[in-house]
Each structure stands twice: as structure tokens, then as C-alpha cells.
Amino acid sequence: MFTGLSAFPLTPLSGETPDEAAFTGLIERLVAARVDSIGVLGSTGHYAYLKRETRARIARLACQHSGDIPVIVGIGALTTAEVLACADDAQRAGATGLLLPAMSYQPLGEAEVFDLFASVDAAVSLPICVYDNPTTTHFQFSDQLYRRIAALPNVASIKIPAVPGSPEQVQTRIAALQSELPDDVTLGISGDGSAAAGLNAGCAAWYSVLGGLFPAAALAITQAARAGDAAAARRLSADLDPLWALYARHGGSLRVIATAAAVLGLVNPPCLPRPLHSLDGANRADVAATLAALNLC
Structure with a gap:
């Protein structure tokens, strides 16, 4: 499950409630494309903006419409109690795996983050993917903390941010990380523009925003890298x-992907949780022109 292309779709909203028809349509596109897994309620799925009952509903919908594709459900929240409640909801919904970030308002220390993961690990029966996303959580995992968390019984993968540098530097960094982890814990790359470099350097998975909307394009990159065709x-x-x-240009992938989904007619704008906005005017036209030029329409 924590290998290959893990596609992370939007959670499109209609006002304050999920647009269930649009969401299930996105899930069914991923099933038809035969992605390796589906990741819901990650950052692209707006987990931090949604109430617990809404997140539970999204988890159920994803599992009901995913066919035989594994579903990884994000369970991040500000308190350990809320994380555990979301984990229970995800397990009851039929999730195959859990995605856990070190989400906080007050800055967290390493001991606090380890305690969070240890508490969840002891309470669940599903495999856990560690979600390292310093852009949104403002927490930076150390290699030592990776190693401690990876030794927990249910931890099965670590989703790392983009690794900068030349292909040789990326390969050296990935190899160093892998040497710190148990053999049964995979490394997965995020950051769409850096995914090819991470996969070529030995990452087993790509946790992909692109794949959540354009699975064929993401699968092509993933399959080339896994076949050893780095070029x-x-x-x-x-x-x-x-x-x-x-x-x-627009501060990350979210607004671009939400706008692209609207351009394709897969969601009804506005689909993001306020105060977030999709792109409009000339910026939307740029997205539409780019999709057309790349044959993604």
C-alpha cells in the first residue's frame, strides 16, 4: 500500500459542506486509473479545516467508492484526543491506512511529537504513514526522530518533503534516510515537481497532489522511475x-489544483474552505491555458 502512486484528491466543498457527488467522482476517476492507493484528508483534502463529523463522512465515502484500491485517511488534529477520535472514525469507515502529521498551534518539541505517534500507534490496528510537511505544520523532523518513530510497531511509511539538490545529492540523502529505518518502513516523496528525483533516488512511493487530479500523468512518471528509466x-x-x-507562483499546489478541477468541470467553484480562494480572472485563464498546452484537459 505504501508504494507506487498514492493519489491525493481534493475534498470539494459546497459552502460549508462537502460536495459529495464531486468528491465521489474524483475517487472514481482514481479507481478507473488504477492508482496504487488513494490518500484522503491530507493537506489537499483540507483536513485542518473540516469538522470531525465531516471528516468521518469523507472517509466513509472514499472507502465506499474505492473498490479494491487501498484508502489512506488523514487523522491530523491539534490534540491527541482528537487525533485518536479521527483514527477511530477512519478505522470504522474501512480505511486501509492512516496518515498522521505533527499538527500544532503551539510549536511542538520532539518529545511531544514522539508521544503523539506512540499514543496513536498503541491505539490503532492499521498501518501508519508519518506525514512530514513542515510547510503546513512548521515542525521539522530530525533523522533521530524518524528513527524512533519508525521503530513503532504500526508505522509503515514516512512521507518526506522534497529533497533539494542534484540527482546525486538526492540519492545520497535518500540512501542515508533508508539506512536509518527498518526494512519494512518505506520512504515516500511528496512535492510534485521533485517526485521524479525522489523516485529515481529510491523512494518507494509518491504521495501526489498531481495524481489526485491527473492520475495518468502521475502514473507515467511513477512507472518510468520504478522500471529504472530515470531519464x-x-x-x-x-x-x-x-x-x-x-x-x-500561487503559493503551492492547492489553489492551482482546485482551479484546474473547476476548469475540467469536475468541481463547482468555489470549492475550497473559506477563507481560501480558488484562482479567478487572468490567473484562472493561465491555468486553463497551461492544461490545454500540456494536453491535460
Whole structure:
């Protein structure tokens, strides 16, 4: 489950409630594309903005419409008690795995983050993916903390942020991380524009925003890298440079992907939780033109 392409779709909203028809449509696209797993209620799924009962409903919908594709459900929250409640909801919904970030308002220390993961590990029966996303959580995992958490019985994967540097530097970093982890704990890369580099360097999974909306494009990169064709993976990623440029211009992938979903007619704007906005005007036109130029429409 924690290998290959893990596709992370939006949770489209209609006002303050989920647009269930649009969400299940996104899930069914991923099933039809045969992604390796589906990750719901990650950052692209707006977990931090949604009430517990809404998140439980989204988890149930994803599991009901995922067919035989494994579903990883995000359970991040500000308190350990709320995380445990979300974990229980996800297990009851039929999730195959759990995705846990070190979410906080007050800055967390390493001992506090380890306690969070140890508490969840002791309470659940599903495998856990560690979600390292310093852009949103503002917590930076150390290699020592990775090692301690990876030794917990239910921890099965670590979702790392993009690794900067040359292909050789990325490979050295990934190899160093892998040497710190048990053999049964996978490393997965995030950061769409850096995914090819991470996969080529030995990451077993790509936790992908792109894959949540454009699974065929993400699968092509993933499959090339897993087949050992590093040049093809780099070329396919480079072909999407105009999309990565939009990510950079608009503060990350979320607004671009939400706008792209609207351009494709898969969601009804506005679909993001307020105060977040999708792109409009000239910025929306840029997204539409980029999708057309990349044959993603």
C-alpha cells in the first residue's frame, strides 16, 4: 500500500459542506486509473479545516467508492484526543491506512511529537504513514526522530518533503534516510515537481497532489522511475514544468489544483474552505491555458 502512486484528491466543498457527488467522482476517476492507493484528508483534502463529523463522512465515502484500491485517511488534529477520535472514525469507515502529521498551534518539541505517534500507534490496528510537511505544520523532523518513530510497531511509511539538490545529492540523502529505518518502513516523496528525483533516488512511493487530479500523468512518471528509466521519469516531469511554475507562483499546489478541477468541470467553484480562494480572472485563464498546452484537459 505504501508504494507506487498514492493519489491525493481534493475534498470539494459546497459552502460549508462537502460536495459529495464531486468528491465521489474524483475517487472514481482514481479507481478507473488504477492508482496504487488513494490518500484522503491530507493537506489537499483540507483536513485542518473540516469538522470531525465531516471528516468521518469523507472517509466513509472514499472507502465506499474505492473498490479494491487501498484508502489512506488523514487523522491530523491539534490534540491527541482528537487525533485518536479521527483514527477511530477512519478505522470504522474501512480505511486501509492512516496518515498522521505533527499538527500544532503551539510549536511542538520532539518529545511531544514522539508521544503523539506512540499514543496513536498503541491505539490503532492499521498501518501508519508519518506525514512530514513542515510547510503546513512548521515542525521539522530530525533523522533521530524518524528513527524512533519508525521503530513503532504500526508505522509503515514516512512521507518526506522534497529533497533539494542534484540527482546525486538526492540519492545520497535518500540512501542515508533508508539506512536509518527498518526494512519494512518505506520512504515516500511528496512535492510534485521533485517526485521524479525522489523516485529515481529510491523512494518507494509518491504521495501526489498531481495524481489526485491527473492520475495518468502521475502514473507515467511513477512507472518510468520504478522500471529504472530515470531519464524518462525526468523527461515526463520536465514536460510538466509549466504546471510546477504555477504551483510556485500561487503559493503551492492547492489553489492551482482546485482551479484546474473547476476548469475540467469536475468541481463547482468555489470549492475550497473559506477563507481560501480558488484562482479567478487572468490567473484562472493561465491555468486553463497551461492544461490545454500540456494536453491535460
